[in-house]
Amino acid sequence: MEISEPASAPWRQRLGEGQVIPALPLMLDSTGEWSQDHQRAVIRYYMDAGAGGLAVGVHSTQFEIRRPEHGLFEPVLRLAAETMETWPSEMGEGFIRIAGICGRTSQATKEAALAKELGYHAGLVSVAAFQEDAEREIVEHCRDVSQVLPVIGFYLQPAVGGRVLGYAFWREFFEIESVVAVKMAPFNRYQTWDVVRALIDSGREDVALYTGNDDNIIVDLLTPFTHAGQTRWIAGGLLGQWGVWTQRAAEMLKEIKAVRGQANQNGGIDPIWLERNMQLTDANAAVFDAAHGFAGCIPGILEVLRRQGLAPSVRCLNPEEKLSLGQSAELDRVTQAYPWLVDDAFVKEHLSQWLAPAERQPSYAQTESS
Secondary structure (H helix, E strand, C coil), X not given: CCCCCCCCCHHHHHHHHCCEEEECCXXXXXXCCECHHHHHHHHHHHHHHCCCEEEECXXXXXHHHXXXXXXXXXXXXXXXXXXXXXXXXXXXXXXXXXXXXXXXXXXXXXXXXXXXXXXXXEEEECCHHHCCCCHHHHHHHHHHHHCCCCEEEEEECHHHCCCCCCHHHHHHHCCCCCEEEEEEECCCHHHHHHHHHHHHHHCCCCCEEEECCCCCHHHHHHCCEEECCEEECXXXXXXXXXXXXXXXXXXXXXXXXXXXXXXXXXXXXXXXXXXXXXXXXXXXXXXXXXXXXXXXXXXXXXXXXXXXXXXXXXXXXXXXXXXXXXXXXXXXXXXXXXXXXXCHHHHHHHHHHHCCCCCCCCCCCCCXXX
16 A cells, blocks of 8 residues: 555645755765764755755765665664754754665665655655666556655656656656655656656646756746646756755745746746856756766765865765866856855855754764665
8 A cells, every 4th residue: 555645744735835955965074984963064054044855865865875885874864864853944844854765676665664764754766776677667666665655756867877768657657646746857858848748647736846957947947837738837846956055046946936926927037047047057067067977966066065164075985986177167167157056155154053063963883784
Protein backbone atom coordinates (compact mmCIF):
# COMPACT_ATOMS: atom_id res chain seq x y z
CA MET A 1 0.00 0.00 0.00
CA GLU A 2 1.37 3.41 -0.96
CA ILE A 3 2.29 5.89 1.74
CA SER A 4 0.50 9.21 1.33
CA GLU A 5 -0.32 12.23 3.41
CA PRO A 6 -3.36 14.44 2.91
CA ALA A 7 -2.95 17.55 0.78
CA SER A 8 -3.84 19.50 3.93
CA ALA A 9 -0.57 18.49 5.63
CA PRO A 10 1.48 21.68 6.17
CA TRP A 11 4.43 20.51 4.11
CA ARG A 12 2.15 19.44 1.24
CA GLN A 13 0.52 22.86 1.22
CA ARG A 14 3.89 24.58 1.16
CA LEU A 15 5.15 22.28 -1.58
CA GLY A 16 2.17 23.16 -3.75
CA GLU A 17 2.61 26.88 -3.14
CA GLY A 18 6.14 26.74 -4.57
CA GLN A 19 9.34 27.08 -2.57
CA VAL A 20 13.06 27.63 -2.83
CA ILE A 21 14.50 24.20 -2.02
CA PRO A 22 18.30 24.06 -2.02
CA ALA A 23 20.21 20.84 -2.59
CA LEU A 24 22.45 20.42 0.45
CA PRO A 25 26.22 20.35 -0.21
CA LEU A 26 28.47 18.18 1.94
CA MET A 27 30.92 20.09 4.14
CA LEU A 28 34.44 18.66 4.35
CA ASP A 29 37.51 20.40 5.73
CA SER A 30 40.82 20.54 3.85
CA THR A 31 41.86 17.15 5.24
CA GLY A 32 38.66 15.47 4.04
CA GLU A 33 37.03 15.22 7.47
CA TRP A 34 33.34 15.97 7.72
CA SER A 35 32.75 19.33 9.42
CA GLN A 36 29.55 19.02 11.41
CA ASP A 37 29.70 22.66 12.50
CA HIS A 38 29.78 23.90 8.90
CA GLN A 39 27.15 21.36 7.85
CA ARG A 40 24.84 22.65 10.53
CA ALA A 41 25.69 26.27 9.67
CA VAL A 42 24.77 25.99 6.01
CA ILE A 43 21.40 24.44 6.90
CA ARG A 44 20.72 27.28 9.33
CA TYR A 45 21.67 29.72 6.57
CA TYR A 46 19.15 28.20 4.17
CA MET A 47 16.40 28.32 6.76
CA ASP A 48 17.08 31.94 7.70
CA ALA A 49 17.48 32.95 4.05
CA GLY A 50 13.88 32.02 3.29
CA ALA A 51 14.18 28.54 1.84
CA GLY A 52 11.00 26.51 2.10
CA GLY A 53 12.65 23.13 2.30
CA LEU A 54 15.88 21.20 1.88
CA ALA A 55 16.97 18.19 -0.17
CA VAL A 56 19.56 16.01 1.59
CA GLY A 57 21.54 13.08 0.22
CA VAL A 58 21.28 14.28 -3.38
CA HIS A 59 23.95 15.03 -6.00
CA SER A 60 25.24 18.14 -4.22
CA THR A 61 25.57 16.12 -1.01
CA GLN A 62 27.81 13.75 -3.01
CA PHE A 63 26.54 10.28 -3.80
CA GLU A 64 29.79 8.86 -2.36
CA ILE A 65 28.42 9.41 1.17
CA ARG A 66 26.74 6.02 0.69
CA ARG A 67 30.00 4.13 0.26
CA PRO A 68 31.00 1.98 3.28
CA GLU A 69 34.45 3.58 3.48
CA HIS A 70 32.77 6.95 4.16
CA GLY A 71 29.66 5.82 6.03
CA LEU A 72 28.13 9.30 5.92
CA PHE A 73 24.66 8.74 4.51
CA GLU A 74 22.85 8.17 7.78
CA PRO A 75 24.94 10.67 9.81
CA VAL A 76 24.35 13.48 7.31
CA LEU A 77 20.61 12.76 7.06
CA ARG A 78 20.37 12.58 10.84
CA LEU A 79 22.24 15.84 11.48
CA ALA A 80 20.21 17.63 8.82
CA ALA A 81 16.94 16.32 10.26
CA GLU A 82 17.89 17.41 13.76
CA THR A 83 18.93 20.87 12.55
CA MET A 84 15.70 21.33 10.61
CA GLU A 85 13.79 20.23 13.71
CA THR A 86 15.55 22.53 16.20
CA TRP A 87 16.38 25.67 14.22
CA PRO A 88 13.43 28.07 14.01
CA SER A 89 11.94 28.77 10.58
CA GLU A 90 9.14 31.00 9.35
CA MET A 91 7.80 27.87 7.64
CA GLY A 92 7.30 26.12 10.96
CA GLU A 93 6.02 22.58 10.48
CA GLY A 94 5.69 23.34 6.79
CA PHE A 95 9.44 23.31 6.18
CA ILE A 96 9.80 20.54 3.58
CA ARG A 97 12.27 17.74 4.32
CA ILE A 98 13.34 15.78 1.26
CA ALA A 99 15.75 12.85 1.19
CA GLY A 100 17.60 11.72 -1.90
CA ILE A 101 16.84 8.07 -2.68
CA CYS A 102 19.29 6.13 -4.89
CA GLY A 103 20.12 2.66 -6.13
CA ARG A 104 18.16 -0.42 -7.15
CA THR A 105 14.93 -1.23 -5.35
CA SER A 106 16.46 -3.03 -2.36
CA GLN A 107 18.79 -0.14 -1.57
CA ALA A 108 16.22 2.53 -2.38
CA THR A 109 13.52 1.13 -0.10
CA LYS A 110 16.04 0.87 2.75
CA GLU A 111 17.05 4.49 2.22
CA ALA A 112 13.39 5.51 2.13
CA ALA A 113 12.71 3.66 5.38
CA LEU A 114 15.61 5.43 7.08
CA ALA A 115 14.43 8.80 5.79
CA LYS A 116 10.93 8.14 7.08
CA GLU A 117 12.32 7.14 10.49
CA LEU A 118 14.29 10.41 10.62
CA GLY A 119 11.24 12.51 9.83
CA TYR A 120 11.69 13.27 6.14
CA HIS A 121 8.48 14.00 4.26
CA ALA A 122 9.32 12.71 0.78
CA GLY A 123 12.00 11.02 -1.25
CA LEU A 124 13.55 12.40 -4.43
CA VAL A 125 14.00 9.19 -6.37
CA SER A 126 17.01 8.94 -8.67
CA VAL A 127 16.71 6.26 -11.35
CA ALA A 128 20.33 6.51 -12.50
CA ALA A 129 20.82 2.85 -11.54
CA PHE A 130 18.28 1.84 -14.21
CA GLN A 131 20.13 2.87 -17.36
CA GLU A 132 19.32 -0.32 -19.28
CA ASP A 133 15.92 -1.20 -17.82
CA ALA A 134 12.55 -0.83 -19.49
CA GLU A 135 10.58 2.25 -18.47
CA ARG A 136 7.84 0.02 -17.03
CA GLU A 137 10.36 -1.47 -14.59
CA ILE A 138 11.38 2.01 -13.47
CA VAL A 139 7.75 2.90 -12.78
CA GLU A 140 7.40 -0.25 -10.66
CA HIS A 141 10.58 0.67 -8.81
CA CYS A 142 9.13 4.10 -7.98
CA ARG A 143 5.88 2.43 -6.92
CA ASP A 144 7.82 0.17 -4.53
CA VAL A 145 9.54 3.19 -2.97
CA SER A 146 6.16 4.92 -2.67
CA GLN A 147 5.03 2.14 -0.34
CA VAL A 148 7.57 3.45 2.15
CA LEU A 149 7.71 7.22 1.58
CA PRO A 150 5.89 9.76 -0.64
CA VAL A 151 7.77 10.16 -3.90
CA ILE A 152 9.16 13.10 -5.86
CA GLY A 153 10.03 12.18 -9.43
CA PHE A 154 13.40 13.21 -10.83
CA TYR A 155 14.18 13.80 -14.49
CA LEU A 156 17.97 14.15 -14.61
CA GLN A 157 19.93 15.12 -17.71
CA PRO A 158 22.00 12.31 -19.30
CA ALA A 159 25.18 14.44 -19.12
CA VAL A 160 25.38 13.82 -15.36
CA GLY A 161 24.00 10.30 -15.12
CA GLY A 162 20.35 10.54 -16.06
CA ARG A 163 18.49 9.01 -18.99
CA VAL A 164 15.78 10.07 -21.40
CA LEU A 165 12.28 9.26 -20.11
CA GLY A 166 9.47 9.92 -22.56
CA TYR A 167 5.90 11.14 -22.24
CA ALA A 168 4.57 7.59 -21.82
CA PHE A 169 6.81 7.01 -18.79
CA TRP A 170 5.65 10.16 -17.04
CA ARG A 171 2.01 9.52 -17.87
CA GLU A 172 2.26 6.15 -16.13
CA PHE A 173 4.39 7.56 -13.32
CA PHE A 174 1.63 10.01 -12.38
CA GLU A 175 -0.69 7.06 -11.76
CA ILE A 176 1.28 6.40 -8.55
CA GLU A 177 -0.97 7.82 -5.87
CA SER A 178 1.71 9.01 -3.46
CA VAL A 179 3.68 11.01 -6.03
CA VAL A 180 3.67 14.54 -4.62
CA ALA A 181 5.96 16.42 -7.01
CA VAL A 182 8.47 16.07 -9.83
CA LYS A 183 11.81 17.79 -10.26
CA MET A 184 12.48 18.44 -13.94
CA ALA A 185 16.19 18.71 -14.68
CA PRO A 186 16.73 17.38 -18.21
CA PHE A 187 18.16 20.77 -19.32
CA ASN A 188 16.00 20.27 -22.41
CA ARG A 189 12.79 22.07 -23.37
CA TYR A 190 11.30 19.13 -25.28
CA GLN A 191 11.78 16.78 -22.35
CA THR A 192 10.56 19.30 -19.79
CA TRP A 193 7.36 19.68 -21.81
CA ASP A 194 6.88 15.90 -21.89
CA VAL A 195 6.61 15.93 -18.09
CA VAL A 196 4.24 18.89 -17.91
CA ARG A 197 1.98 17.54 -20.65
CA ALA A 198 1.84 14.14 -19.01
CA LEU A 199 0.84 15.73 -15.70
CA ILE A 200 -1.90 17.80 -17.33
CA ASP A 201 -3.22 14.74 -19.15
CA SER A 202 -3.25 12.77 -15.89
CA GLY A 203 -5.79 15.21 -14.49
CA ARG A 204 -3.95 15.42 -11.17
CA GLU A 205 -4.01 18.73 -9.34
CA ASP A 206 -2.14 17.49 -6.26
CA VAL A 207 1.31 17.08 -7.87
CA ALA A 208 3.67 20.07 -7.80
CA LEU A 209 6.06 20.88 -10.63
CA TYR A 210 9.57 22.00 -9.65
CA THR A 211 12.34 23.15 -11.92
CA GLY A 212 15.77 21.61 -11.72
CA ASN A 213 16.78 23.21 -15.02
CA ASP A 214 19.54 25.36 -13.58
CA ASP A 215 20.24 26.72 -17.06
CA ASN A 216 16.75 28.24 -17.47
CA ILE A 217 15.35 28.90 -14.00
CA ILE A 218 13.48 32.16 -14.44
CA VAL A 219 11.87 31.30 -17.77
CA ASP A 220 10.69 28.00 -16.31
CA LEU A 221 9.05 29.84 -13.42
CA LEU A 222 7.44 32.49 -15.63
CA THR A 223 6.05 30.18 -18.34
CA PRO A 224 2.35 29.32 -18.36
CA PHE A 225 2.33 25.74 -19.66
CA THR A 226 -1.01 25.37 -21.43
CA HIS A 227 -2.33 22.14 -22.98
CA ALA A 228 -5.83 20.82 -23.63
CA GLY A 229 -7.34 23.95 -22.14
CA GLN A 230 -5.42 23.56 -18.86
CA THR A 231 -2.57 25.76 -17.63
CA ARG A 232 0.04 24.71 -15.11
CA TRP A 233 2.88 26.72 -13.60
CA ILE A 234 6.16 25.39 -12.30
CA ALA A 235 5.65 26.12 -8.62
CA GLY A 236 9.24 26.52 -7.42
CA GLY A 237 12.72 25.11 -7.71
CA LEU A 238 14.68 22.25 -6.21
CA LEU A 239 18.10 23.35 -7.33
CA GLY A 240 21.82 23.03 -6.78
CA GLN A 241 22.04 26.65 -7.92
CA TRP A 242 19.84 27.68 -5.02
CA GLY A 243 22.37 26.15 -2.64
CA VAL A 244 24.24 29.44 -3.08
CA TRP A 245 22.99 33.04 -2.77
CA THR A 246 19.83 31.58 -1.25
CA GLN A 247 18.45 34.76 0.27
CA ARG A 248 18.41 36.43 -3.14
CA ALA A 249 16.82 33.31 -4.65
CA ALA A 250 14.01 33.46 -2.08
CA GLU A 251 13.42 37.14 -2.79
CA MET A 252 13.40 36.44 -6.52
CA LEU A 253 10.84 33.63 -6.26
CA LYS A 254 8.56 35.84 -4.19
CA GLU A 255 8.77 38.54 -6.86
CA ILE A 256 8.18 36.02 -9.64
CA LYS A 257 5.00 34.78 -7.97
CA ALA A 258 3.72 38.37 -7.91
CA VAL A 259 4.65 38.81 -11.57
CA ARG A 260 2.76 35.63 -12.49
CA GLY A 261 -0.34 37.01 -10.82
CA GLN A 262 -0.03 40.28 -12.72
CA ALA A 263 0.53 38.42 -15.99
CA ASN A 264 -2.76 36.59 -15.49
CA GLN A 265 -4.50 39.97 -15.25
CA ASN A 266 -2.87 41.96 -18.04
CA GLY A 267 -1.23 39.27 -20.18
CA GLY A 268 2.24 40.74 -20.06
CA ILE A 269 5.60 40.14 -18.35
CA ASP A 270 8.33 42.77 -18.27
CA PRO A 271 11.13 41.77 -20.70
CA ILE A 272 13.67 42.57 -17.96
CA TRP A 273 12.97 39.06 -16.67
CA LEU A 274 14.48 37.62 -19.85
CA GLU A 275 17.61 39.67 -19.15
CA ARG A 276 17.72 38.38 -15.59
CA ASN A 277 17.23 34.83 -16.84
CA MET A 278 20.33 35.05 -18.99
CA GLN A 279 22.32 36.65 -16.17
CA LEU A 280 21.34 33.86 -13.79
CA THR A 281 22.17 31.28 -16.47
CA ASP A 282 25.57 32.90 -16.97
CA ALA A 283 26.20 32.76 -13.21
CA ASN A 284 25.11 29.13 -13.14
CA ALA A 285 27.55 28.31 -15.94
CA ALA A 286 30.36 29.52 -13.69
CA VAL A 287 29.12 27.76 -10.56
CA PHE A 288 28.29 24.49 -12.34
CA ASP A 289 31.33 24.59 -14.65
CA ALA A 290 29.33 24.19 -17.86
CA ALA A 291 32.47 24.90 -19.88
CA HIS A 292 33.93 21.57 -18.76
CA GLY A 293 30.83 19.42 -18.90
CA PHE A 294 29.90 20.18 -15.25
CA ALA A 295 33.10 18.55 -13.96
CA GLY A 296 33.51 21.27 -11.31
CA CYS A 297 29.84 21.52 -10.36
CA ILE A 298 30.07 20.52 -6.70
CA PRO A 299 33.40 22.31 -6.08
CA GLY A 300 31.86 25.42 -7.68
CA ILE A 301 28.98 25.39 -5.20
CA LEU A 302 31.42 24.88 -2.34
CA GLU A 303 33.72 27.67 -3.55
CA VAL A 304 30.91 30.23 -3.41
CA LEU A 305 30.07 29.10 0.14
CA ARG A 306 33.77 28.99 1.11
CA ARG A 307 34.26 32.60 0.07
CA GLN A 308 31.34 33.52 2.33
CA GLY A 309 32.74 31.53 5.27
CA LEU A 310 30.02 28.88 5.20
CA ALA A 311 32.18 26.06 3.79
CA PRO A 312 35.60 25.14 5.21
CA SER A 313 36.99 24.03 1.83
CA VAL A 314 36.05 22.82 -1.64
CA ARG A 315 37.23 19.31 -0.80
CA CYS A 316 35.09 16.44 -2.15
CA LEU A 317 35.01 12.76 -1.24
CA ASN A 318 36.07 12.03 -4.81
CA PRO A 319 39.58 13.50 -5.05
CA GLU A 320 39.11 13.97 -8.80
CA GLU A 321 36.36 16.55 -8.22
CA LYS A 322 38.10 19.91 -8.14
CA LEU A 323 37.60 23.41 -9.45
CA SER A 324 38.34 23.39 -13.17
CA LEU A 325 40.98 25.56 -14.78
CA GLY A 326 39.61 29.08 -14.99
CA GLN A 327 36.50 28.35 -12.92
CA SER A 328 37.55 30.56 -10.01
CA ALA A 329 38.07 33.48 -12.37
CA GLU A 330 34.63 32.87 -13.86
CA LEU A 331 33.13 33.03 -10.38
CA ASP A 332 34.91 36.35 -9.86
CA ARG A 333 33.46 37.63 -13.13
CA VAL A 334 29.82 36.73 -12.52
CA THR A 335 29.72 37.93 -8.91
CA GLN A 336 31.07 41.29 -10.03
CA ALA A 337 28.81 41.47 -13.08
CA TYR A 338 25.55 40.54 -11.31
CA PRO A 339 25.56 41.92 -7.76
CA TRP A 340 21.77 41.46 -7.56
CA LEU A 341 22.37 37.70 -7.31
CA VAL A 342 24.78 37.85 -4.37
CA ASP A 343 23.84 37.75 -0.67
CA ASP A 344 27.30 38.24 0.89
CA ALA A 345 26.14 41.01 3.25
CA PHE A 346 23.35 38.84 4.64
CA VAL A 347 25.75 35.96 5.27
CA LYS A 348 28.35 38.21 6.90
CA GLU A 349 25.74 39.57 9.31
CA HIS A 350 24.67 36.14 10.59
CA LEU A 351 27.65 33.85 10.02
CA SER A 352 28.87 33.70 13.63
CA GLN A 353 25.38 32.77 14.81
CA TRP A 354 25.09 29.95 12.28
CA LEU A 355 28.52 28.58 13.17
CA ALA A 356 27.75 28.51 16.91
CA PRO A 357 27.82 24.99 18.39
CA ALA A 358 24.55 23.14 18.71
CA GLU A 359 22.98 22.94 22.14
CA ARG A 360 23.10 19.18 21.77
CA GLN A 361 26.24 18.08 19.99
CA PRO A 362 25.53 14.69 18.36
CA SER A 363 28.33 12.22 18.03
CA TYR A 364 28.26 11.00 14.46
CA ALA A 365 31.25 8.79 13.73
CA GLN A 366 32.47 9.07 10.16
CA THR A 367 33.03 5.32 10.18
CA GLU A 368 29.36 4.59 10.92
CA SER A 369 27.82 2.49 8.20
CA SER A 370 24.87 3.77 6.19
